[in-house]
Amino acid sequence: MTEKSTELTWLGIWFKNRAKIIGGVIVIVAVGVTAIMNWPGSKSIGGVPAVEASYAGSGDHKKPVVVVFIHGIFGDKSTWGRQESSFPEMLVSDPALSGKVDAFSFRYYTPAFQSAANVSQLAVQLDGVLEDKEVMQDHEKVVFLCHSMGGLVLRRHLLMTHKLDKVAMIYFYATPTNGVEIANIAKVVSSNPQLRAMFPLEGNELLQNLQDDWLHWEEARRLPSYCAYEAVPTVGNIFIVPQSSARALCSEVYPMNANHMQIVKPPRRDDPRYSRFVTAMRKAVGASLLNPATTISDQPYPRTVAVEVPGAREQGTYTEVFVKKGDVLRFSARGIWCWGGTSGCSDADGTPGRPKADEDPEAVMLKGQHFGTLIGRVKDWYFAIGTSRAIEAKETGNLVLLMNDRKGTYDFDNSGSIQVTATVEAGMSGRRE
Structure with a gap:
């Protein structure tokens, strides 16, 4: 070249x-x-x-x-x-x-x-x-x-x-x-x-x-x-x-x-x-x-909130009610929500209807509980509400309510909502205060 x-x-x-x-x-x-x-x-x-x-x-x-x-x-x-x-x-x-x-x-x-x-x-x-x-x-x-x-x-x-x-x-x-x-x-x-x-x-x-x-x-x-x-x-x-x-x-x-x-x-x-x-x-x-916070640490007992809990919300409904470990939680619910389309729906009080025979209760958000159960969460503590009406808190934090379903599926075929009234009563430590 x-x-x-x-x-x-x-x-x-x-x-x-x-x-x-x-x-x-x-x-x-x-x-x-x-x-x-x-x-x-x-x-x-x-x-x-x-x-x-x-x-x-x-x-x-x-x-x-x-x-x-x-x-x-x-x-x-x-x-x-x-x-x-x-x-x-x-x-x-x-x-x-x-x-x-x-x-x-x-x-x-x-x-x-x-x-x-x-x-x-x-x-x-x-x-x-x-x-x-x-x-x-x-x-x-x-x-x-x-x-x-x-x-x-x-x-x-x-x-x-x-x-x-x-x-x-x-x-x-x-x-x-x-x-x-x-x-x-x-x-x-x-x-x-x-x-x-x-x-x-x-x-x-x-x-x-x-x-x-x-x-x-x-x-x-x-x-x-x-x-x-x-x-x-x-x-x-x-x-x-x-x-x-x-x-x-x-x-x-x-x-x-x-x-x-x-x-x-x-x-x-x-x-x-x-x-x-x-x-x-x-x-x-x-x-x-993410709503601006109200002062929750000084809320007097009993603490009560009435909220709508949609079935299609995986993160749940965040309440402004503050719960201390040892407090007693009481619930009442009314409404209907469905998971899996209309193949499974809750009873009128938010308790589970009959789960489908081929569903594995271990695959849901709260293991061991049926699809459609009303459940609560305080920090990392998940608990079933269902037909229970008095539950002792195992953790301290704000109360979150949601429906029990498989993770990542809430937005696909869930529908309906229920109205939940939650009341927090002082546990033994709260009464001493």
Whole structure:
């Protein structure tokens, strides 16, 4: 090959791929700048890479709902904005959610120029933090909010643990579910193995397995999964995570007028980056669980509430009645609800009708109880009401009422509702007070 033909070949490659080449150079520079900006954020203690986790705001952090924030690669607490006005702080100080929502942030070691834990190892670290801090135990419902690679860490965590009992929804902001071309370029300047998790889907065994396992897990497919994608390029005309990757495996999709870095930094509560998340959370968790709280700890005995309990509400009906361990609960109910279409319906007082012969009572929300039984929940304690009229509380917290059915099936064929009156009387400890 002559010198001239070689020159023409290189010119041909340049003109054919100039956009990618220029974009790659821009991204390499951007990665370097991001690394410098985030260098203090990826902390180590005594030379050992640190995993950190903390709640935003003050208090006992045992509110009904917790939102768990998980940042992406090269991220840290600054991912969510300035400390005093960050997404987590904005959430816990929202007057409309007063006393109802905690914000918990998981932060992991993600340097630009050093090795670190891979996505599967980060998923194990996330599980350890949630367990150590008793995040799942201390809240009625759990919502996950993930930025970029944080969504991959979460999906890997859920597939490893299968802990979906309390998970109400996931909101993914610019998560590269199908991978991104830019990861192939960024690896030139970064030795962080976390980049490999974001290589394009073709040839990326981790992403392929994540998607296959998620799609074959029925409960995961039914879990509300909202996805926001960046509608503004980050540098030039470069989108860090293209729409085609960010919207995969989603229940609902929303374009955000922000780039990859700004998509989780809402400047105010009426910005869609914040408002769309809160609206989705209300739908997934249930408006009653997020209504502004009344003072319940000082409620006098007896405490009575009359509520409508729909059959098609898996999260149940959250009441404002506070129950202490040892209190006596009394119930009366009236109405009809049905499960499995009209093949099984309750009696008029909400007690179970005849369950179908082929139904397994072990498969329902409260094992050992028939379909259609009126059941209650206080924190993690589930109990059958049925024809019982006096029940001693085994846990302390707010009372939730619901129909006993198979998890993940409530919205499909359940119908009807019953009116329940619940009264809480003081137990022996309450009488001594």
